[in-house]
Amino acid sequence: MFDHRGNIISVAQREHRQIYPRPGWVEHDAEEIWQAVRVVLADAVSGAGLRPGEIVALGITNQRETTVLWDRRTGRPVAPAIVWQDTRTDTLLHELADHAELFRERAGLPPATYFSGPKIRWLLDETPGLRARAERGDVLFGTIDSWLIWNLTGRHVTDVTNASRTMLMNLHTLQWDDEMLGVIGVPRAMLPEIRPSAEVYGHTADGVPVASALGDQQAALFGQTCFEPGATKSTYGSGSFLLMNTGAQPVWSKHGLLTTVGYQIGDQPATYALEGAIAVTGSLVQWLRDNFGLISTASEVETLARTVADNGGCYFVPAFSGLFAPHWRSDARGVIAGLTAFVTKGHLARAVLEATAFQTYDVVEAMNADSGAAITTLRADGGMTTNNLLMQNLADILAVPVVRPVVAETTCLGAAYAAGLAVGYWPDLDSLRANWHRAGQWLPAITEETRRRELHNWHKAVRRTLEWIEA
Numbered sequence: 001m002f003d004h005r006g007n008i009i010s011v012a013q014r015e016h017r018q019i020y021p022r023p024g025w026v027e028h029d030a031e032e033i034w035q036a037v038r039v040v041l042a043d044a045v046s047g048a049g050l051r052p053g054e055i056v057a058l059g060i061t062n063q064r065e066t067t068v069l070w071d072r073r074t075g076r077p078v079a080p081a082i083v084w085q086d087t088r089t090d091t092l093l094h095e096l097a098d099h100a101e102l103f104r105e106r107a108g109l110p111p112a113t114y115f116s117g118p119k120i121r122w123l124l125d126e127t128p129g130l131r132a133r134a135e136r137g138d139v140l141f142g143t144i145d146s147w148l149i150w151n152l153t154g155r156h157v158t159d160v161t162n163a164s165r166t167m168l169m170n171l172h173t174l175q176w177d178d179e180m181l182g183v184i185g186v187p188r189a190m191l192p193e194i195r196p197s198a199e200v201y202g203h204t205a206d207g208v209p210v211a212s213a214l215g216d217q218q219a220a221l222f223g224q225t226c227f228e229p230g231a232t233k234s235t236y237g238s239g240s241f242l243l244m245n246t247g248a249q250p251v252w253s254k255h256g257l258l259t260t261v262g263y264q265i266g267d268q269p270a271t272y273a274l275e276g277a278i279a280v281t282g283s284l285v286q287w288l289r290d291n292f293g294l295i296s297t298a299s300e301v302e303t304l305a306r307t308v309a310d311n312g313g314c315y316f317v318p319a320f321s322g323l324f325a326p327h328w329r330s331d332a333r334g335v336i337a338g339l340t341a342f343v344t345k346g347h348l349a350r351a352v353l354e355a356t357a358f359q360t361y362d363v364v365e366a367m368n369a370d371s372g373a374a375i376t377t378l379r380a381d382g383g384m385t386t387n388n389l390l391m392q393n394l395a396d397i398l399a400v401p402v403v404r405p406v407v408a409e410t411t412c413l414g415a416a417y418a419a420g421l422a423v424g425y426w427p428d429l430d431s432l433r434a435n436w437h438r439a440g441q442w443l444p445a446i447t448e449e450t451r452r453r454e455l456h457n458w459h460k461a462v463r464r465t466l467e468w469i470e471a
Helices: 030-047 090-106 116-126 130-135 144-153 178-184 216-223 282-290 300-305 345-371 388-398 410-423 429-433 448-465
Strands: 058-062 068-071 139-142 157-159 193-195 198-203 209-215 232-236 240-247 258-263 271-278 315-317 335-337 378-381 402-405 438-442
Touching: 030 144, 058 144, 058 216, 058 410, 068 144, 090 116, 090 178, 116 130, 116 178, 130 139, 139 144, 144 157, 144 198, 144 209, 157 209, 198 410, 209 216, 209 410, 216 232, 216 240, 216 258, 216 271, 216 410, 232 345, 232 410, 240 258, 240 345, 271 345, 282 300, 282 345, 300 345, 300 388, 315 345, 315 448, 335 448, 345 388, 345 448, 378 388, 388 402, 388 438, 388 448
Parallel strands: 058 209, 157 193, 232 378, 378 402
Antiparallel strands: 068 139, 198 209, 232 240, 240 271, 258 271, 315 335, 402 438
8 A cells, every 4th residue: 555655554464275287287276366466465454453434446467378267247257367487388379480470570589388268278278168168258358357357346357457468459459459359359349448557447345446457567667657668667476577668659579578558547548668578586585485495585586695605506496487588488497506515505595586687688689779769777676676785686696786676566556546646645746756766876896707607608509509499
C-alpha cells in the first residue's frame, strides 16, 4: 500500500509453490495464487490500519506470460498454470519457425517457449475435449492479471502490456490478430478483451476500483518514472528484465531484443519499449538454497560470496530454460565452468551473483546497438537490489553507475501509480516524477583489463551451454 508521496505504508506477502513436474516444466496453481492474493490484500489493509473504503484504487502487476485456462461457469482452472520459464512447447516452435517474420513484424516477438500463445496451444492439444470447449467460449484464457481481475470483478479483460506477450496481439492495432491466432491455433472466443493499462475495469466486493494492470516489467518502468524516450530500467527478481522507453512508435530489434508495449494510460496513445529478458537471476539464488542447501536464506548468498575475493575462475551460466535475450537458444542448458579443486562454496556463491551481472551486460550491449546510444546510468530495482555486492558487480561489469531508488519494489509502485492516475489520485506524470528519489549509487571499481578478462571467460562459458538439447 502506498500513500500520495509514493511511500510504502503497508506490506503483505506470501510465497506460493513453484511446481516442477518434469525437467523443463514449471507450473503454478492458479487457485493457490488467488487464495494467497485474498490473504495478502486483507493483511495489507489491516497492517495499514485502514478500512477498504479508505482505499482509492487497486492495481495489479504480474508475471506476464504465465498461462491460465479456466471454466467460464465454475471459475475453476481446468489445468495447472504454465509458467513463463516452462519449455514444454519447444517442439511446437519448429512448426512456427516458418512464420517467424510474421510474429516479429506484428507482435515484436520471436517464436519462443517464453510466450503465452504456444502454451495455450499445448494445453488445447494435450487436454481431451478442451479445444471444443474453448471454441464455444466455455473455457477462458488469461495471464495472471486476467485471472485476478476475473476473480475480483467478474470481467474477462487484460491490458495491452500483458496482451503484447502472447504472440497473438498486433502491436500496431493493439488488438488480437486473426492471422497469428490461426497460425498458432488459438480460438478467439477464449481470449479476454484488451484494455489500456490504466482505467477502471470494475470494483471489488468492498467497492474498491480495480484500476490498473501492468505486466511486472512494464510496471517497473512506470514505477521508475521512465516516461521519456531513452529512459531505461532493469528489474531484478526471479528473472531480470531491462526495458528502454522508445516513445509512441515501436522500435524493431536487430540484436535479439523484444519489442513490446510499455504502457497505455486511458485513451492516450500507447508507449512502446525495447526489452531484454533474462530467464534466471534471483531464481538461481533460490536454486542454490533449495536444491543444494549451501545457504538457508536467499540473503545469505552475499555473506557467503564475500568470504572470497573473486570467483576463483568459476563461471555459472544458468541456462535452465535455455538462453533468453539476446541469444534466444532453447537448446542451451546450464553450465558451471572453470571448476578446480581450489573452488569453494564461496566461489560458487560469487559466480551465482556474477551471472546476473554478466547476463545484464549482454542485454545492455544489444540495447545500445538497437538504440544507437549507449546507456550511461542503470536504474536498478527489485528484490535482488538489496544485495550490495551484486550492485557493485553490475557497476563493474557494465562500467556505468548503477542507481537504486528509495522504493526498490517499483513493480508494485508502478501498478499503484497507474491505478492512481486512472481515478485522479495523482493528476499527471509530473506528480509521479516528483516522488522519485535515489537511495544508493555504485560506481565502477575494477580495471578495464580485469573487466575484459572476466567478460571473455563468461562468453567462453556461454558457448559451452549451446546445443546440449539435440532432439
